[in-house]
Amino acid sequence: MPHHLEPRLADYLRAARARLSPEQAGIRGAGRRRVEGLRREELAMLAGVSVDYYTRLEQGRSRSASPQVLDALADALCLDEAERAHLHTIARPGPARRRPASRRQRLHPATRALLDDLEAVIRPAFVLGRRLDVLGQNRLAALLVADFAEMPAPERNQARFVFLDPHARELYVDWPRVAADTAAMLRMDAGRYPEDPELGQLVGHLSIHSPEFRSLWARNRVHERGTGAKQYHHPVVGDLTITYQAFTPGDDPDQTLLVYGTEPGSSSAHALRLLAGTAPTGSPDLPRNERHSTAPAKRHR
Incomplete structure (x- = not known):
């Protein structure tokens, strides 16, 4: 339900x-x-x-x-x-914003090409859609955070990763803050689209399987990603600090392009270059989105 x-x-x-x-x-x-x-x-x-x-x-x-x-x-x-x-x-609330369009969100070819261009300059990048679904990523982003292209369709979601994948708790040094911001971004989405059934299923699933999410959701806080920094404890290249900026690509206001970077000349920049050296070229192609389900998320490391 x-x-x-x-x-x-x-x-x-x-x-x-x-x-x-x-x-x-x-x-x-x-x-x-x-x-x-x-x-x-x-x-x-x-x-x-x-x-x-x-x-x-x-x-x-x-x-x-x-x-x-x-x-x-x-x-x-x-x-x-x-x-x-x-x-x-x-x-x-405006009536047109209460339920999102029924068609699936897709990346524009120019946005997919931009992901590859960003990798060439050592910039991990993601595109998130409604409900924090991961619509696209370049290979450097997959190596830094998680390879969503390898996950079943229902699990290609940033909130599911943060709250249900044990790797996220090891990866984010300040996991509680990341978790709080993630729940608050979903709450922002719920304000825009309170009648979105798939968002309702996602919130219900996270509430059942994550006590932390259930507690954070009850706080009724909202957050919109703009610019900031995160600290990572990466299993391959160790500790690094990543900065990020959020943009809206193309003509879909419900998509967010997140571009990551590091301070030039820093140890984090060196670590990211080491990680980039292990990345094949080209963006990992996310399979066509199937219908979302509420099946328990599988763990990925």
Whole structure:
């Protein structure tokens, strides 16, 4: 049975209020409290709305709010840009964005060629689609992280890899942060497409098989990948720090091209060049996507 994905404004407001301390919100002299977070009346005051109106929003008795009120709440809750966008999406969802297009996502030939070009300059690269499905990768990315082309179709997914493959816990030095960001990116997807049955199945499967995912999903946090760095403990070339940038290739806004790199002249750059020396040329061709299933993920090392 698909997992329930319908995002509720009430749930998100409660979660965001609970994780914001009075000090973070600029409220001084709040004193000791039995529970963490702001009180409803404090948030209402900061947002410039009545306590009764805010209470109705948080109790689900009012399911809509104007853009101006949403922006005021976002300011009061100290939301970042991704969190602010998510708040607007779940509060005022457009009917066209509630269910994704039924056709399968495919890589444009130019994007596939770009993956090969990036490998030539020692840049591992992935293309992720909806639900964090891995749509393409170059061989250097396969050597650095995982060869998704060799996995059964249901397992070619970044979230499944992070939460269900033991190799991920060994590979990512800061696995808890990677896991938290991964769950938050799926939550962002759920805000855009709350009626996506395949995303519902994925969330349900991860919730059953990963206690960590279940806990992170309940936090109701969102994250959109942009730029950053990750530390890897690679079984072949050892420890290295990889930077990444995210782009949207072609005309599909639900695809993300992730390009990895290293600091020039660093030990990480040397390690990546050593790894590149073991890579055959050309992108590993991902088989045509079959229908996803909820079968338990097989482990890959």
